[in-house]
Amino acid sequence: MSILWWNGRVPVRGERPGLTMMVGDVQKASEILLRWNLKGPRWKLAVKACVDAMEGRIAPDEARDAFREAAAEQGMYLPDLEVGPQ
Template sequence: MAIHWFHPPVYVEIDRPGLTYGCNNVEGAAAELMKWTKRGPKWKEAVEVCMALIEGDRTPDDVRKAFEAAAEEEGLLRSSN
C-alpha cells in the first residue's frame, strides 16, 4: 500500500513528555489517532475521513485538515517551531 503524503505536517504532542511528532502522511495520522484516549467529535470525523480516503472519496489534504482539527480539539496540536 502506498503512503499518502500531505504538506505541511501537523505537529502533535505524543505520549512521551516533551516530544512532538510531525505527521506528514495519512497512515501516520491514522496510527496516531488510534493512540489517543480522548475521542471527541473531531476525532471521530478524522477517523471517518481516513477511511473515506481508502475508499477513494477523500484526499490526503482532507485528512490533514481533519487530523489537525482533532488534535486541536484534544489539546494535542503543537507549533512547528
C-alpha cells in the first residue's frame, strides 16, 4: 500500500519530553493514535477516518482533520507549530 499523504503537517507532542512529531500521512497518524491512552470520542472518529482513508472512502485530508481534533482532545496538538492547511 502506498503512503497516503495529506496537505500540511500536524504537530503533536512526542512520547518523550521536548520531542515534537510532524505528522503528514494517514499511516503515521494511525500508528500514533494506537499509542495514546485516552480513547475519547474524537479518538474513535480519527481511527475510523484513518481506516476510511486507507480504504478509499474519504480523502486523506479528512483524516488529517479528524487526527488534529483527536490530538487536541488528547492534549497532544501543538497548534503554534502547524504549517499548511488548518
